[in-house]
Amino acid sequence: TQRDIYNVTILNGTTNQIIGMIRTPFSSSRANGPIGITYDNRNNELYIANAWDDVVEVFPQVYPVTFRETGLPTNEGWNVTLGREEETSRTSSAMAFVPNGTYDFRVGGAHGYQVMPTTGQVVVNGLGVSQPLEFEANYSISVIERGLPTGTRWWVDYDAMMVNSTSKNALLNLTNGSYYLHIQAAGGWVSSPSQIPIVVEGGGFGLIVNFTRSQGSGQGWPGITWLGWTTTLLAAGGAMAVATVHFVGTRRKRR
Incomplete structure (x- = not known):
């Protein structure tokens, strides 16, 4: 026998509003679908009447x-x-x-x-x-890097999530709230401080991250180079805030 699925619309008896839909299988090669549904509140069962035959199917309570x-x-x-x-x-x-x-x-x-x-x-x-x-x-937070060589991998960590990029842009989709971003690049560079706080409040914005390298600073630490890092926060309405953070990275000496 053919077994198809049809829908029976459930109406609220008081308001005549549709409150649900029941998918009703039936067994008949001639049937055109269910023509009626009855609920028996004594045994909590549904009875579906098929068209063109005398079949009444009993369904478990839903x-x-x-x-x-x-x-x-x-x-x-x-x-x-x-x-x-x-x-x-x-x-x-x-x-x-x-x-x-x-x-x-x-x-x-x-x-x-x-x-x-x-x-x-x-x-x-x-x-x-x-x-x-x-x-x-979700609001789009665009972190844009400047200064890294083309193709250099860098990444942004936040709330146990990570976004990697080898282009100039890393896009974060964040809901409202406060976040700490960890921004690092390949090559063993380590940030200090390691956390950049941002607040998402009803809109997206952009962070411009400028990586620049300076020659040996004469600090007395062999194999260490200082990296200046500047962020520019582009906010709605043209407001701009700039913060400068310094990163320290280590380079292994060639043997």
């Missing part, structure tokens, strides 16, 4: 799993995959109906936003489940 988001602007699209089923939404919630069990979920679809949690599990055991989701906007 419970709503509701994902509720905060942080997205109105009408911003997002999606959640629960088990093998994907639900999409442009409102603050998405709902699926499933029997008892443990289900993996994955959230995505909102470009330019990070979501917590991105993945997880929900356990359905005789009751509906609500899973909160928190979206935060």
Whole structure:
């Protein structure tokens, strides 16, 4: 027998608003899909009537799993995959109906936003489940280097993350908050101080990092060269702040 999947729309009996969708398999080579659905509150079962035949299929009780988001602007699209089923939404919630069990979920679809949690599990055991989701906007922080030889690898560390680059630019996508950036280049250079604090507050900005080399400074430390490092913070509205930090690097002597 042919076994297909059709959708049955669930309406709120008071408001006539659509509150969900149930995917209903049925077994019939002649059927055009389900024509009716009935819920029996005495045994908590659903009965689906197929078209063109006398088959009534009984489904196990299903419970709503509701994902509720905060942080997205109105009408911003997002999606959640629960088990093998994907639900999409442009409102603050998405709902699926499933029997008892443990289900993996994955959230995505909102470009330019990070979501917590991105993945997880929900356990359905005789009751509906609500899973909160928190979206935060990403802002582009552009770190631009000047002075390194073409193709030199350099990197930015922050919050256990790393962005590598061999070009002039390293792009970070950060949410609002305070961060410490560690900026280093290949060749064994070590920064002092090792942390550059930044604050992301509702917008992106650029950091210009100038690497310059000077000849031996006569400090009395063999094999050590001083590297001057200047950052220029380009903020919205044309404001500019400049800070100078010194890096110390060591060079191995050739044997």
